[in-house]
Amino acid sequence: MADTVKLKINGIEVEAPKGSTVLEAARLAGIEIPTLCYMKEINAIGSCRVCVVEIKGARTLVAACVFPASEGMEVFTNSGAAVKARKATLELMLSNHRMDCLTCLRSQNCELQKLAKDFGIQEVRFPTDATEPQIEDSSLHLVRDNSKCILCRRCVAVCKQYQSVGVIGPNDRGFATHISCAFDRNLDEVPCVSCGQCITVCPTGALTERDQTEEVWAALADPAKHVVVGAAPSIRVTLGECFDMPVGTNVEGKMASALRHLGFDGVFDVDTAADLTIMEEGTEFIERFTKGGTLPLITSCSPGWIRFCEQYYPEFIPNLSSCKSPQQMFGAMMKTYYAHQKGLAPDDIFVVTIMPCTAKKYENHREHQASAKGLPDVDVALTTRELGRMIARAGIMFKDLPDSEFDPAFGVSTGAGVIFGATGGVMEATLRTVYEVLTGKEAPSPDFDKVRGTDGIKEAAYDIAGKTVRVAVASGLANARKLLESVKSGEKEYDFIEIMGCPGGCVNGGGQPVQPQSVRNFTDLRAVRAKTIYEIDKSMPLRKSHENPVIKKVYDEYLGEPGGHKAHDILHTRYQKRAKYPDVKV
Amino acid sequence: MPNTKTVVPFSATPEQMKALDAVIASHKGQPGATMPVLQEAQEIFGYLPEEVQLKVAEGLGLSLSEIYGVVSFYTQFSLNPKGKKQVAVCMGTACYVKGAGDILERIEKLIGCKAGSVTDDGMFSIDATRCIGACGLAPVILVDGDVYGNLVLDEVDGIIKKYMA
Structure with missing residues (x-):
């Protein structure tokens, strides 16, 4: 039996893999059929009717996103009937859509707006009640x-x-x-x-x-504030998308220049804080692994995952690393170490972070995230999208910017720090350091690459100093749930688990640039963005957190030992069980 | 049709909760368990308050949002308990053309709650029903089990006030 089918799309013969939808087959013929509701694999419901096409011999128009392509089929994607139906559907959608496009955050990056324009809809025949x-x-x-x-x-x-x-x-x-x-x-x-x-x-x-750019503009305009900014590992491979650059473009240098143009007093790299996280979390792992503490240790960088754990899997709270996330460690170090270095009062420092994540806006309001005099470690967490808007508003010609570097005080980082941006990165970065601490010698290669890739759940085992370290990595909370259930049932046993709340990790975080579904359905954003992350890692002179000179200096001059008393005060946090619906008594 | 969360506090007997547990256990793991479990739960409690929906959700491994989506979709499910005294206004075709709409509106105003809901003190609930089969008496209402037919709008106040005393 052939594993392809031949069909005609608008008179052009196409051969498509068996099981393809009409939408996928049309794409092979170079035709993009518009969609709104369709998401490959997870929302193939054929409900919005924007993708309807005409098929010879079919009684009605069909939804291309779910209709299977078959042998000998003749499809017309732009027939009069199909276009008329799509236009009517769009008009009906617009009839109860509040069209404040000029003042909408998603203007010019709105799939409905684009379709209305593409289909030349200039008037909506139906009166609107969405005012x-x-x-x-x-x-x-x-x-x-x-x-x-x-x-x-x-x-x-x-x-x-x-x-x-x-x-x-x-x-x-x-x-x-x-x-x-x-x-x-x-x-x-x-x-x-x-x-x-x-x-x-x-x-x-x-x-x-929640747009918080005004809070940052206000801080930047306040001469009494020393405003510092730190960019998370993944932002350098996604920010370019806000300026129509190809997915996966590395814009680290341009980003540093842009942040300086915006007027920040210190332009820093959260990768450095990620290296610090490795020092603390690695120490915590070694402690638990060699002295019989609670295992598996589970990473705590992703606040979405932390909130999920507290509400859905509180039984795993003892397994969570007590380490703050790199964002919070960054803020904490700014208001303690950096303030001390600069001779500034912690309350004069305003800490802004650029995050791939909306949960970071929640995380900086959590309890036990205030290491300097009860001040929040981080004042405002902006998403990649918000930074994109600030750069645009300031008239900064982003694509033409020269490259520059982060400020050295907290801007030197390693490959270990940058791979935090992709699923498996925290695990690999930790293993790079743990291996050398436990064995006392250099690893044959820094590439602990069995945990790379976009699979939802990955597992591996590494022999370190005569012992086997069993690790697992999950990204996306449905995968985390699956993994935790297998640990709970005793089916699986691990020593160390990395969990990221978003599928693919931070490169695909909820704060990253929005790509239309027409792109998402056919491009794996997670893979393309992560590829650049690993290229950056490979190109870095330093690839292990413990080799970072800033980190060495920070411990020597300020923190003392990793996992020590002062480090604990500043860099660690606590968790608590939270009921899902505390007000409902069952 | 207002089908909003009631303010009447939920109270259940241990027997009712046990019956709910049994219903959930008997359907757990079956495909399409949601509808029969909700139907049987409504038989036990008379309505589907948040507490019951959450228990069904947890029991079936679904989210509360999924359960509520089903409950709010079907008119057969109620978020409100019945009042101690129930008023039913027939909205069948015959009653409707003879002014049942105005009668319902008058009753809603008098009692102070909308069709499909219950008063805050739990005393009265109002239902707008389909044809109750008494078209010869149209327009017709039932109050606490008593039938009133051939109504004219001005009689409504007197009837309802009798039950408020």
Whole structure:
């Protein structure tokens, strides 16, 4: 039996793999059929009807995203009937869409806006009742405006399928249908983990991050404030997308220049804090591994994962590393060590971080994240998208910027720090240091690469100093759930587990640039962005955290020993069990 | 149709909770368990408050949002308990053309809650029902089990006030 089918798309013969949809086959013929609700694998529901095409002999128009291509089929993607139906569908969507495009955060990066333009819709025949915003902004990380929601259910799909959280869904029926939480609770009254994956898949401006750029502009304008900024490992491989650069472009140098143009007093690298995390977490692992502490040790860099653990798997809290995340370590070091070095009062320092993540906006409000005089370690966590907007507003010609380096005081980093941006990176970076500490000699290669790649769950075993270290890596909380269940049942045993809340890790975080689904369905953003991360790692002169001269200096001059008393005060935190619905007594 | 969360506090007997546990256990792991479990849960409690929905969700390994999505989709499910005294206004075709809409509106105003819901003190609930088969008496209402037919709008106040005393 042949494993391909031959069909005609707009009269052009195409051979497509068996099992392809009409949408996929058309792409092979160079035709992009518009979609709105369709997400490969996780939301193939054929409900928005924007992808309808005509098929010879078929009784009705069919949804190309779910209709299988078959032998001898003749498809017309742009027939009069198909285009007329799509236009009518778009008009109906626009009829209850609040069209404030000029002031919408997603203007020019909105899939609905693009389709309205592509289909030449200049007038909506149906009167609109969507004139008032329906803002829900109860949570720290996200703002929802259902007056712009088109009910595509992409947010629902990622929340349930990728994250196994499922706190949003369609409520009510018919024209009253709306996406919301159970009992129309606010988002801060349900066990949402703040990952922001829903935002990155929203086709319109219905879901956006809580924009905090004004707080940063205000701090920058305040002469009394010493405003420092630190960029997370993954931002250098994604920020370019905000300026139409190809996915996976390394813009580290341009980013440092842009941050300087914006007027930050210190332009630093959170990679350095990531190296610090390795020192602390590595020490914690060695301690537990050699002295019989609670294993597996589970990483704590991802606040979405931390919140998931506290609400859904509190039994694993003793396994969590007590280390703060690199963002929080960065902020803590700014308000203690850096303040001390500069002779500044901690309250005069305003710490901004650029994060791939919306949960970071939640993390800096958590308990036990204030090491200097009760001041928050981090004042504002911006997403990659917000930084992109600040750069645009400042008129900085990003693509033409010369490269520059981070400020040396907290800007020297290693390959170990940068790979934090991809799933498996924290594990690999830790192993690079743990290997050398436990064996007392250099590893044959710094590439502990069995945990690389975009698989949801990865496992490996390494022989270190005569002992086997069994490790596992999960990204995306549905995968984390699977992994934790296998540990709970006793089916699997590990010594060390890395968990990242978002599928693929930070490169695909909820704060990263939004790519339309037409790109996401056919490009694995996780893989392309991560590839650049590993290229940067490979090109770095230093690739192990313990070789970082800044880290050595920080311990020598300020912190003392990794895992020591002072390090503990500044760089570690605590967790607690949190009920999913504390107000409901069952 | 307002089907919003009730303010009447949820209280259940240990027997009811045991019955719910049994229902969940008997359907657990089956595909399509949600509908039968919710139907049987509603039979036990008379309605589906948040507490019951959360227990069903946890029991079936689903999220509360998924359960609520189903509950809010189907009109057969109620988020509100029935009142101590139940008022049913027939909205069948015959009653409707003879002014049941106005009667319902008057009753809602008098009692202070909407069709499909219950008063805050749990005393009265109102339902707008389908044809109850008494078209000859149209328009017709039931109050606490008593039938009132051939109604004219002005009689409504007197009838309802009798039950408020």
